[in-house]
Amino acid sequence: KQEIFLKDYTSPAFMAETVDLLFDLDEDTAIVTSRVTYKRMDSGQSNLVLNGGEFMKLLSVNLDGHLLGEDAYVVTEETLTVKSVPDVFTLTIQTELYPADNTRLEGLYKSGGNFCTQCEAEGFRHITYFPDRPDVMAVYTVRIEADKARYPILLSNGNPGKTGDLPEGRHFAEWYDPYPKPSYLFAVVAGNLGVLSDTYKTKSGKRVDLNIYAAEADLEKCHHAMAALKASMKWDEDVFGLEYDLDVYNILAVGDFNMGAMENKGLNVFNTKYVLASPETATDADFDHVEGVIGHEYFHNWTGNRVTCRDWFQLSLKEGLTVFRDQEFSSDLGSRALKRIDDVRLLRAAQFPEDAGPLAHSVRPDHYVEINNFYTATVYNKGAEVIRMMHRLIGAQAFRKGMELYFNRHDGQAVTCDDFAAAMQDSSGKNLDQFKLWYSQAGTPTLTVTRERDGGDILLTVHQSCPPTPGQPEKEPNHLPFLMGWIGPNGEPLEPACSNGVWQEDGCLLEISNSTETFRFKDVPTGSVPSLLRTFTAPVHLKHDLSKEEKLFLMSHDRDPFARWDITQDLLRVEILRLVDSYKDGKAQETVDKDVLDAFGTVLADESADPAFIAELILLPSENDLGQYMDVIKPEEIYLARTQFISQVADAHRDIVLERYKKCREMLENQAQYSLDKNSKGLRRLSNTLLGFIKQTSSGEDVCCEHYNNATNMTDQFAALSVIASSEFQCRNEILANFYHQWKGEDLVIDKWFMAQAMSRRDDALENIVNLIDHPDFSLTNPNRMRSLVMVFAGQNQRHFHANDGRGYNFLAEIIVKVDKVNPQVAARLVAPLGRWKKLDPHRQKLMKTSLDAILNAKHISDDVGELVAKSLA
Ligand code: HT7
Ligand code: ZN
Numbered sequence: 001k002q003e004i005f006l007k008d009y010t011s012p013a014f015m016a017e018t019v020d021l022l023f024d025l026d027e028d029t030a031i032v033t034s035r036v037t038y039k040r041m042d043s044g045q046s047n048l049v050l051n052g053g054e055f056m057k058l059l060s061v062n063l064d065g066h067l068l069g070e071d072a073y074v075v076t077e078e079t080l081t082v083k084s085v086p087d088v089f090t091l092t093i094q095t096e097l098y099p100a101d102n103t104r105l106e107g108l109y110k111s112g113g114n115f116c117t118q119c120e121a122e123g124f125r126h127i128t129y130f131p132d133r134p135d136v137m138a139v140y141t142v143r144i145e146a147d148k149a150r151y152p153i154l155l156s157n158g159n160p161g162k163t164g165d166l167p168e169g170r171h172f173a174e175w176y177d178p179y180p181k182p183s184y185l186f187a188v189v190a191g192n193l194g195v196l197s198d199t200y201k202t203k204s205g206k207r208v209d210l211n212i213y214a215a216e217a218d219l220e221k222c223h224h225a226m227a228a229l230k231a232s233m234k235w236d237e238d239v240f241g242l243e244y245d246l247d248v249y250n251i252l253a254v255g256d257f258n259m260g261a262m263e264n265k266g267l268n269v270f271n272t273k274y275v276l277a278s279p280e281t282a283t284d285a286d287f288d289h290v291e292g293v294i295g296h297e298y299f300h301n302w303t304g305n306r307v308t309c310r311d312w313f314q315l316s317l318k319e320g321l322t323v324f325r326d327q328e329f330s331s332d333l334g335s336r337a338l339k340r341i342d343d344v345r346l347l348r349a350a351q352f353p354e355d356a357g358p359l360a361h362s363v364r365p366d367h368y369v370e371i372n373n374f375y376t377a378t379v380y381n382k383g384a385e386v387i388r389m390m391h392r393l394i395g396a397q398a399f400r401k402g403m404e405l406y407f408n409r410h411d412g413q414a415v416t417c418d419d420f421a422a423a424m425q426d427s428s429g430k431n432l433d434q435f436k437l438w439y440s441q442a443g444t445p446t447l448t449v450t451r452e453r454d455g456g457d458i459l460l461t462v463h464q465s466c467p468p469t470p471g472q473p474e475k476e477p478n479h480l481p482f483l484m485g486w487i488g489p490n491g492e493p494l495e496p497a498c499s500n501g502v503w504q505e506d507g508c509l510l511e512i513s514n515s516t517e518t519f520r521f522k523d524v525p526t527g528s529v530p531s532l533l534r535t536f537t538a539p540v541h542l543k544h545d546l547s548k549e550e551k552l553f554l555m556s557h558d559r560d561p562f563a564r565w566d567i568t569q570d571l572l573r574v575e576i577l578r579l580v581d582s583y584k585d586g587k588a589q590e591t592v593d594k595d596v597l598d599a600f601g602t603v604l605a606d607e608s609a610d611p612a613f614i615a616e617l618i619l620l621p622s623e624n625d626l627g628q629y630m631d632v633i634k635p636e637e638i639y640l641a642r643t644q645f646i647s648q649v650a651d652a653h654r655d656i657v658l659e660r661y662k663k664c665r666e667m668l669e670n671q672a673q674y675s676l677d678k679n680s681k682g683l684r685r686l687s688n689t690l691l692g693f694i695k696q697t698s699s700g701e702d703v704c705c706e707h708y709n710n711a712t713n714m715t716d717q718f719a720a721l722s723v724i725a726s727s728e729f730q731c732r733n734e735i736l737a738n739f740y741h742q743w744k745g746e747d748l749v750i751d752k753w754f755m756a757q758a759m760s761r762r763d764d765a766l767e768n769i770v771n772l773i774d775h776p777d778f779s780l781t782n783p784n785r786m787r788s789l790v791m792v793f794a795g796q797n798q799r800h801f802h803a804n805d806g807r808g809y810n811f812l813a814e815i816i817v818k819v820d821k822v823n824p825q826v827a828a829r830l831v832a833p834l835g836r837w838k839k840l841d842p843h844r845q846k847l848m849k850t851s852l853d854a855i856l857n858a859k860h861i862s863d864d865v866g867e868l869v870a871k872s873l874a
Contacts, residue, residue, distance in 0.1 A: 001863040006313040006366040012131055013045035014038045014085075016138040019183075021128070023108075025115055025146040025190050030097045030108055031059070034128040036138070040087045048082045048091070051122070052129035055102065059094035080129040095128050102126075103781050103822045111256035112215065114191025115151070116269055118262060121312055121371045124183035134309045135414035137180040144190055145172045151190040153213060157181070157265045159247045177265055179245065180412055182308050187264035189213070189252050196222040200230050200244070203237045208244050214253040214275065221276035225251070228291040232298040235329050240403055242302045249298075251275065255747055258783055258825045259375065260293050263300035270297070273748055273784055279674045281749050283715040284681045288330065296326035307407065310414045312371045316363045316439070317417045319375075320383020324391070327384060335678065337561035341616050344536045344566075347385065349624060351377035351539070355444045356628070357836045358872045360469040364417050364439040369867040372825050378442070385539040386438045390421070392481040392537055393435070393511065394428035402427035434479040434513055442469040445478055446541040447512075449532055458496075458524045463516045464540075470874065479513040480538040489527030491557035496521040496528075506560065507534045529553050531563045548574075552599050565616050568603070571596060572645075573621045577629060579641035588641055592648045601653045604660055611664065612682035615689040620645065623798040633839050635802035639761060643696075650696040658699070661690040674713050688719035701729040708735055718752055725756040726765075750777055751788040758792040766800040769793050770811050780819055783826045790815050794833040801833060802840065806847035809834060813851035816865060817858040824862030831855075831865060835872025849873065 015038065022033040038048060058075060061068045061082065074081045082091065102109035106118050107126030117123065125132040142156035148171040154163075158177025165171050194216035200208045210229055212222045229249065236242040246266045257271035274293035277286055303325060304318035331339040354360060354377050361374070363383045368374055391399045406423035417439050425432045445466040452459045462482060466475035485507040486494040499520040501508040510519055529550045533542050546554075551571045558564045575596050582590035603617050623642060627633035650657060664687035671680060694703045704727070708720035717739070724735050736753070743749035754777075758769055772778055772789055779785045794801050794812050801808040812834060820827035834855075837848035855861065855869050 001369050003367050003369050006311070006364075009311055009313075011041065012133065012136050013040070013042040014048050014131060015041050016131060016136050019130075019138045019140045021140065021142045021186075021188075023142070023144045023146075023188055023190075025144065025151065027147075027150075028098065028100045030099055030115075032095050032097060032108075032128050033092065034095075034130065035090060035092045036130070037090050038085070038088070040085075046084050048085045049131075050080045050082070050129035051078065051125040051132040052080055052095075053078050053125070055098065055104075055107065055126050056128075057096040058129070059096055060092075062092040064089050078125075093129050097127065104825070105256055105258045105783070105823060106825070108188070109256075111254040112191075113150075114189065114193065114254070115146075116189050116191070116252060116254050117187050117264075118258065118269065119186050119264070120184040120262060121375075122184070124186055127186075130183055132183050133311065134182040134184060135311065137182050137308070137412070137414060139180050140175075140177045140186060142175045142177075142188060143172055144175075144188060145170055146190045150192060153189065153191050153193045153195070155187075155189040155213070155250055155252070155267055157185065157187055157267050159266070177246075179265060179306065181265050181305060182414065185263070185265045185305055185308075187262070187267045187269060189267065189269070191252075193252070194219045196226055198226050198230065200233050200249075202233070202243045204243060206243075208233075208246070209248045211248065212251045212253065212275065214272070218253065218272070218276050221278045221281065222253070224277045224287055225270075225275045225290050225294050228294040229298060231291075231333060232295040232329060235295070235332065236299060236302070236325075239328070239332070240302075240325075240400065242407075244301065245306070251294075251297075255784070256782055258823070261297045263297040263304055265301070265305050268297045270294075271784065273751075276748060279676075279713040279715075281714055281743075281746055283718055284676070284684060286714075287676060288334070291333065292326050292330050295329040296322055299325040299329070302407065306412065307410045308414045310416050312368070312374070313364055313366065314416050315371075315374060316379045316383035316386070317415065317420055319380045320363065320385075321387050321420065323380050323384035324387040327388075335610070335612070337565075338610075338612055338616065340535055340562050341565050343381075343384075344562075347377070347381050347536075347539060348628075349622065351381045352444050352541075353624075353628060353836060354378055354832070355382070355442060355469070356467075357832070357838070358470060358874060359832060359835060359868060360442045362440050362442040362472075366440070370828070370862075370864045372864055373828055373867055382539055389438070389481055389538055390424050390432070390435070392483070392509070393432075393479075394424055394430050398428035398430075399424065432479075434476075437476055437478055441466065441475050441478070442472055443467050443475060444539065444541055445475075445480075446543060447482070447533070447538075448543040449530075450545050451530070454520070456523045458521045458528075458530075459518050460521060460530065461516060461518045462510070462512055464512065465515065470871070477513060477515045478538075479511070480540070482510040482512050482532075483507040483534040483537040484510065485531040485534060485558070485560060485563070486521065486524060487529050487531060487554060487557050489525055491553075493559060494524070494528055496524045498522070507531070509537075531558045531560055531567075533566070534560050534563045536562065536566070548593070548595065552595060555599055556602065561613060565613075568617050569621055571599070573626060573629060576621065576626055576638075576641050576645050579644060580626070580630070580634060580637045583634070583637040583641065588644055592645055597649065597652050600649050601656060604653055604656045610678075610682050611686035612678070615682070615685040618693075619689055622796075624796065627798060627839065630839075632841055633798075633802070634841075635798045636804075639799040643761075646693055647696040650693040653693075654697055657690055657693050657697075658703075661687050661694060661703070664690070684713075684715045684719075688716065691719055691723050695723050695727060701727070701731065704729065705731045705735065714749070714752075718756070721752070722756045722759060726760040726762060728762065744777075747782075747784070751784050754778070754785065754788040755792050758789050759797055761797070761799050765797070766803055766807055766811075769797075769800070770807070773815070780822050783823065786819060786826055787829075790830060794830060802844060804844070806844075806851070809847050809851040810854075813854050816855055817861070820858075820862050820865050821860075824864040827862065828864035828868055831868040831872060835868065837872075 017037045020035040024031040099108045106123035144154040154173035156175035161174035163173045193213040196212045196219050198210045251268045253270050253272045253275040261270040277290045299322050303321045402424040421432045443466045448463045450461050488494045501510045554567045579588045582588050623638045626638050664683045711717035816827050837845045
C-alpha cells in the first residue's frame with residue numbers, strides 16, 4: 001500500500017448525492033445492490049474511480065439503466081474505474097460478500113450468529129464500490145431482506161420505514177436517514193436479538209425511541225447503559241444546547257468488535273464490554289467505562305456525524321473533541337477530581353510512551369500507510385487535551401459560543417481541525433495561530449520550573465523544550481495554559497498578585513508561549529510553596545525544584561485534590577526510583593525514607609477525605625510509569641523495588657492498614673444492598689487497594705482469600721482474584737479454578753480470568769501465560785479475549801514481558817504473526833510494546849529487534865502490521 005500525505009489532499013471529483021442499498025442476506029453470502037446518483041465536481045476528470053475490491057465479488061455494473069460491458073470499466077485489486085461517465089448519472093452495482101468468513105471484522109461480518117457492520121475507517125469499500133472517503137456525504141435509503149425466523153431484527157441508520165413479509169419465510173425492512181453522511185457511518189444489522197426499550201423527550205418536546213439490542217439473556221445487564229444514554233442526551237442539551245435529531249436511537253451489542261464502539265448514525269454498534277454491566281459481572285470501573293463510552297458515541301452525533309472530517313488526517317477533529325466531551329460528561333456526573341486523575345493516569349500510561357517512541361506522530365498526522373493505525377492515544381487522548389487547553393485559554397463561555405459558531409458554520413459539512421480552531425478564535429478573539437502547533441508537532445514538551453527570590457517577591461521561571469520525534473528534529477515553543485497556586489507557610493492558600501497571570505477560581509492562570517518566561521509573584525511570604533500545573537492544564541512533563549520537604553508539605557496542605565494527588569505520585573516515584581538505583585547484587589542497598597513512610601501513614605489514617613481519593617493517593621505509580629522516568633528501564637529492579645516499598649509500608653503501618661480495611665468492609669456490609677453511589681464505590685476502591693498492602697503481611701493469605709470468598713460483586717471478587725493470581729498463596733490455584741467454573745460461559749468475566757493471569761508477577765507467570773494460548777477458551781478471533789491475555793501481558797506486565805531471555809518478546813511476535821492472518825487490525829495493536837526497544841539495555845534491545853525482524857520476515861504480513869514494524873525498526 002502507498003503512503004498517503006495530507007499535503008496531497010484534493011476534493012472529490014464526483015459527489016454521491018443519494019445512496020440506495022439493498023441487502024439480500026443469506027446464511028453465508030450476501031448480495032448487495034447499490035444504486036447511487038453521482039454528480040461531477042471536477043470537469044477535468046472523465047472517469048469515476050471508486051474504492052473497493054478486496055473480499056468481494058463484482059457481479060454487475062449498470063449506468064443509467066444500461067448494463068455495462070467489461071470494456072466500460074476497469075477493476076483492480078482496490079478500485080473500480082468506470083470510464084467516461086456523464087456529468088450526472090445513476091450507477092447500480094451488484095456485489096457478493098462472504099460475511100461468515102470475515103474474521104477481519106470490518107465491512108459486513110457475523111458475530112454470535114448475527115450480521116453487523118463496521119465501516120470506519122474504510123470498511124464500506126468491502127461492501128460495495130464507492131468513493132469511500134469522509135468528504136463524500138450522501139442521503140442513504142436501505143432495504144434489508146433476510147430469513148424471518150433466523151433474523152427477526154433488521155436495522156439500519158436513520159428512521160424506520162416499511163416492513164413486511166416475503167415469500168419463503170423471508171421478510172424485509174426499510175430505513176431512511178435524512179441526514180447526509182459519509183460512508184464510514186453506514187451500518188446494517190440483521191439478527192435474533194432481544195431488546196431493552198425506553199423513550200426520551202428532547203428539550204423541544206420531541207419523543208425519541210431508545211433501543212438496546214443484545215442477546216436475550218444479556219438484556220438485564222443493559223439498564224446501566226440505557227440510563228447513561230438518557231443522561232448523555234440530557235447533558236448535551238444542558239451543556240451545549242445540542243438535541244438529538246432522529247426518531248430512534250438504536251444500539252447493538254456484539255461480542256466480536258475491533259474497538260470499543262462505533263457511532264453509526266442512529267445505529268451505534270458496541271462491543272458488549274461497553275454495554276453490559278451487572279454488579280455480579282462488572283466492576284465499578286466497568287460501570288464507569290460503560291457510561292463514558294455510551295456518552296462518547298452519543299456525543300459523536302454532533303461532533304463527528306452532523307459535522308464530520310474532511311479527510312482521515314483530521315481524525316482528532318471528531319475524536320479529540322468527543323473524548324473531551326465524554327470526559328466532561330463523566331466529570332459532571334461523578335467526581336471531577338477523580339475523573340481528572342483517571343484521565344491523566346491514562347494519558348501518561350498510554351500517550352506519553354507513544355510520543356516518546358518510534359511511532360510518535362502529531363495529533364493531526366501528515367502521512368500514513370494504514371489509517372487504522374492512527375486510532376491512537378495521541379489522536380484521542382492528547383487530542384482531547386488540546387481541546388481542554390483551548391477551553392482553558394478562551395474560557396468556558398467563549399468555548400460554548402465557539403461550539404455554536406462551529407455548528408452554524410459547518411452543520412452538514414466535512415471540515416478540518418483548522419475550521420474548529422477558527423470557530424474558537426472567532427468566538428473568543430484570542431489568536432490561536434501558535435496554539436495550533438499542538439496539532440502538527442509530535443512529542444511531549446518538558447516544562448522546567450525554577451524559583452528565585454527577589455526581595456519579597458518570587459520570580460518563577462518556566463522553560464519549555466520538546467525532544468525530537470521521527471521526522472521532526474526541531475520544535476517550536478508551544479502556547480499553553482499553566483495553572484498554579486501558592487500555599488502559605490501555615491498551610492493556607494495564598495493569592496499573591498502576579499505580573500501577568502490571572503487569578504481564577506482554581507488558581508492563577510499563566511499563559512506560556514516562549515521557550516523561557518518569567519512571572520513575578522508579589523509579596524510571597526517565606527516558606528510558601530507553589531502548587532504547579534494544577535488539573536494538569538497542559539500535556540507536558542513537569543520538572544521542578546521542589547524539595548522533598550516541600551512536596552510533603554503540599555501533600556498534606558494543598559486543597560486542590562488533583563495537585564495533591566500529583567505531588568504524592570511525584571514523591572512516591574522519586575522514592576521508589578531511589579530504591580531502584582540502589583540495587584546491587586540483587587539487593588536494594590536503601591530502605592524507604594522515614595518521612596515518606598510517615599506521610600503515607602498520615603494519608604492512610606485520614607478519615608476526613610473521600611475514601612476513593614485516599615485510594616488514589618496510596619496507589620503507587622505502576623512499574624511502567626516508573627520505567628518512563630529512567631534512562632534505561634530495569635524491569636526486574638523496578639518490580640523488586642516497588643514490591644519492597646509496599647512491604648515496608650505494610651510493615652510500618654500494619655495496624656492502620658488492617659483497621660482501615662476492616663472499617664471499610666464493615667461499612668459496606670452494613671448497607672442493605674450493593675450500591676453504585678459515590679460512598680460505596682469509594683469504600684470498595686479503598687479496601688480493594690489496601691488488599692495490595694495486606695497481601696504482603698503475615699495475615700495476607702487469610703484476608704485475601706476471605707475477601708474473595710465473601711465477595712458478592714465483581715469489583716471485590718476481581719480485586720481479590722488479581723492479588724491472589726499474582727501471589728504464592730496456597731489457595732491460588734483453587735481460587736483461579738473456582739472463578740473459572742463459576743463464570744464459564746460469561747465471556748466478559750472469563751476475559752477477566754485471563755487478564756488476572758496475564759498481569760501475574762509470579763516467577764512462573766510467563767510459562768502459564770504462554771500455556772494459556774492453548775486453553776480451550778482462548779481465541780485468536782475474538783478481540784476481547786486476545787486483548788485480555790496478550791495485550792494485557794505485553795502492555796502491563798513489564799517484569800515478564802521483558803524477561804531477560806527474550807521469551808516474552810518471542811511469544812508476542814509469534815502471536816502477532818498468527819493473529820495477523822485472522823485480523824490485521826488487532827495484530828497491529830500489539831506491535832507497539834516491541835517497538836520501544838530504545839529504552840532498554842543493549843541485550844534486550846537486540847532481542848526485541850530480533851523479534852521485530854521475525855515479524856517482518858514472516859510470509860504475507862498485512863500493511864497494518866508492516867507499517868508499524870518498519871517504523872519500530874527505523
Ligand atoms: N469512531 C470509532 C472508531 C472505530 C474504529 C476505527 C477503526 C477500526 C474499527 C473501529 N471501530 C470503531 C470509535 C469511536 O471513537 O467512537
Ligand atoms: Zn470516537
